[in-house]
Amino acid sequence: MTDAPSYGFDTLQVHAGARPDPATGARQVPIYQTTAYVFRDAEHAAALFNLQEVGYIYSRLTNPTVAALQERIATLEGGVGGVCCSSGHAAQIMALFPLMQPGRNIVASSRLYGGTVTQFSQTIKRFGWSAKFVDFDDHAAVAAAIDDDTRAVFCEAIANPGGHITDLDAISAISDAAGIPLIVDNTSATPYLCRPIEHGATLVVHSTTKYLTGNGTVTGGCVVDSGKFDWRANDKFPSLSQPEPAYHGLTFAETFGPLAFTFHGIAIGLRDLGMTMNPQAAHYTLMGIETLSLRMDRHVQNAQTIAKWLQDDPRIDDVTYAGLDSSPYAHLVPKICPKGAGALFTIAVKGGYDACVKLVDSLEIFSHVANLGDTRSLVIHSASTTHRQLTADQQKAAGAGPNIVRLSIGIEDARDLIADLDQALTKAVG
Template identity: 85%
Template sequence: MTKTYGFDTLQIHAGARPDPATGARQTPIYQTTAYVFRDADHAAALFNLQEVGYIYSRLTNPTVAVLQERIATLEGGVGAVCCSSGHAAQIMALFPLMGPGRNVVASTRAYGGTLTQFSQTIKRFGWEAKFVDFDDLAAVEAAIDDNTRAVFCETIANPGGYVTDLDAIAAIADRAGLPLIVDNTSATPWLCRPIEHGATLVVHSATKYLTGNGTVTGGAVIDSGNFDWSASDKFPSLSQPEPAYHGLKFHETFGALAFTFHGIAVGLRDLGMTLNPQAAHYTLMGIETLSLRMERHVANARKLAEWLEADPRVEAVTYAGLPSSPYHDRAQKICPKGAGALFTVALKGGYESCVKLVDSLEIFSHVANLGDARSLIIHPASTTHRQLTEKQQVAAGAAPNVVRLSIGIEDADDLIADLDQALATATA
């Protein structure tokens, strides 16, 4: 489908056709490991990347392919690679860019798991992350050095709901000749399309809003197709001969789709972070109602944030949709349809009050997830961000007196009543 269709149409139809074998209208779950080749020449052409098709479901699968095309279309990219989780997507995005001794400049305002992955796990590959406050543009620029290979941030940062100035960060990355990778999980393409703000790659935890019902884990890397991987010698995986494919040069051969083809032909082949077809099917069904759900998510979040901000038991609310937020004006530019449904609340009672609040809620679920149709809550300092020092927790927006709310699509008045009774217990 072309991009002349509206978002609501594309979220249902992009990438999908009636099944040619049966006429089935919903995308079938192709629960198969392998695919029969027409003949020996056909098999050789597939393995040489001379023909696009299906070889083995670690690499490609018809159900997953529909999801890849749909997400790429909604984000305004040329292609996408789906994988097993949002964390897998981050490694998949960095894999063709990095190497021993190379670094990524990343925002301090990020999901606790991302901070741990970047500060600890990627060291095992010989990679490094340099964490910077992305509101300090001069500091971001200063952190980039000759070994930097990417810049990474979130559109709406988890847990605080802070909005990143994507245009300004993209300009810095562009001047340095580097790709900007943006995690768009909390915003979704309905609220923001980072590629339109200069992002090179977009990553998602499809586990969250894209699926929207807490049933699967999945991830995606979307390729803008706009980056010149051959402009310098910084990205040899994409610009130089690939020994495993007889010296094929991905950028020279595949042009705008170089990153996407590398992600499948090398990334999924060797890392094996495959999304299973049943999870892809669930995510496709979730995306069909994405805009409807996000509209309710945002409306509920705004109503609850306003109520919480006025409550004397609350010290602060970080929702960028509030006029009092320092990110309010930026949110109007980056996410004009709304500032998402994720934010934090600081309680005057501190750490202990947060624990009591979490334990006293009835509708809100205490889980390590976000983006569900259900309203969710967590105390990051004792869970998702507990591996960090208190200083790091504060920098990430997850101080000990803070809880993170992911506002669902229930009746907003019921959610307010639930918070009211729980706050009464927590601050008694």
């Protein structure tokens, strides 16, 4: 699309990255179910492998269906490029890979999805990396945690599971002062509710499995590059600012400018890590994004209605939804998420662990699954599932204590969802 920034979100979510197929005229992006691509000649093949020409080589690296999705997500986020991969967890590693070396660390929010906490506290140690977990409401503590070996700051725009909103402007000011990138997981908000790059984020990561696809059919991830970080400003990021031996001394930052991170993610990240998104998954996600704004409006409307009802219910001790006036994060909604506080939050149930388990087992419309962002309403008891591997202190810090149930509000009739919660609470609490 020409002059894409002039188009509105609703137009871009349908058209960005999608062009009629030049061979057939097909209007929907085809599923290019192919492993490899025929080169015009030997000179063309050499140019592609030398990164002298952009094109398709092998589907571990690039695929036309996946490329369309990368362009669409990057456009919606206001970035210069994107790299799609096999899952949200893969996207996190892809985002860190060009930045990190053995002995380096990241400063991460203590309010993260349980699997991310495990990945950062345990798995990345195998690469010689480490993470410092900090309460991102305490800006002084975030700044104090950054040291000479810190290579990134990481948080979620709307935190999973509690729906807490991060003051991205304040956090990006801290990362900018330290000369390191801010990575924001925007899965729970989507670019419709929040555009982290406009608040100073360097990179945005997504689990496209969730709201972007919206129908619980495929897994996927994406890293969006803002194109605004100067990788040559210091010597902290040699993978991007120094000659790359695998490409005969090519320097990504010098050769590709604002697209340095994106090209590195494809030419080295996907080449060597191989966390490739398959074209059918990309196709499903492209179709899902076409209705993103419509779905998110309904998600937010339902979440607002249900959170208010739960807040007044005597069987509930607390509701963490940032869209409630009583929330300590309510003042951040107009600034960070002006179209709504999302549809993910937790409730503290009277009766503790046993009541939570009974509640989950008694719901009929809500599906008990380890997912979020579906059109269907979903429920899970995080302490016994997604956050089970964490210590009690980590669970509490993440907002996933034993008396907490996470709700992902779908697009069904809100009255039916309230009735379902009511009957289940009666069985669980009385």
